[in-house]
Amino acid sequence: MKILLLAGDYIEDYELYAPLKALEMLDIDVHIVCPDKQAGDTIQTALHIVDGWQTYSERPGHPFELEHNFSDINLDDYAGLVVPGGRFPEYQRYDQRVLDIIIHFFDQKKPVAAVCHGLQLLAAAGVLKGRSCSAFPMCKLDVIAGGGEYIDFDAFSKNVHIDGNLVSAPAYPAIGVWLREFIKLLGVKVTL
Known part of the structure; x- marks a missing residue:
């Protein structure tokens, strides 16, 4: 099974590495791409x-070397999509190629896991109309402007919140349960 993960400079470190390693642990091939x-x-x-400030501060995380080309992806190869947060959704929401990827996964009703500021991309793609989701509290207006209903969880x-093929969460503290629900949507069974 292959999963596509959208990324860009200043992606939240935890929201890149945790899904990558958790999905790899389940023998799921994760292709991380950046326009x-x-x-x-x-x-x-x-x-x-x-x-303690009025907003969060930002520090450099770990650099990440890409192993896949954005220009080479075939969307039909992927069973699901992961849309992390950080700062990259803020500028990639203006890239129609990125929005078209998101639209494809929703049109195909494939599982999508979005967290934190990643919901800015979904709002820009127009896929939140008539849906409910969680996001980082500072993205509430993006969700509403995108036609979605904002589910207010403490950051x-x-x-997590599930609406059809979409599982969303407010921020990285929910990564464990967010990924658990995403793999359920993928049909992956984990037994103990």
């Missing part, structure tokens, strides 16, 4: 820290 970057190029991740909760 205008090729295999061998590096993207810079960021750590977003809530440290540091371990809550």
Whole structure:
């Protein structure tokens, strides 16, 4: 099974590495792509820290070397899509190629896992109309402007929201349960 993960510079570090490693553990092949970057190029991740200011601060995270070319992806090869947060959704929501990818997964009703600021991309793609989702609290207006119903969870909760093929969460503290629900949507069974 292959999963596509959208990425870009200043993606949230946890929201890139945790899904990658958890899905690899389940023998799922994760292709991480970034517009205008090729295999061998590096993207810079960021750590977003809530440290008492009116907004979070940002520190450089681990660099990540891409292994796949954005220009080479065949969307029909992928069983699902992961849309992390961080700062990259803020500028990639203006890239029609990225929006077309998201639209494809919703049109095909394939599982989509979006977290934190990743919902900005879904709102820009127009796929939230008539849907409900969670997101980082500062993205509430994006969700509403995109026609969605915002589900208000505390940003540091371990809550997720499922609406059809979409599983969403407010931020990285929910990664474990967010991924658990995503793999259920993929039809992956984990037994103990």
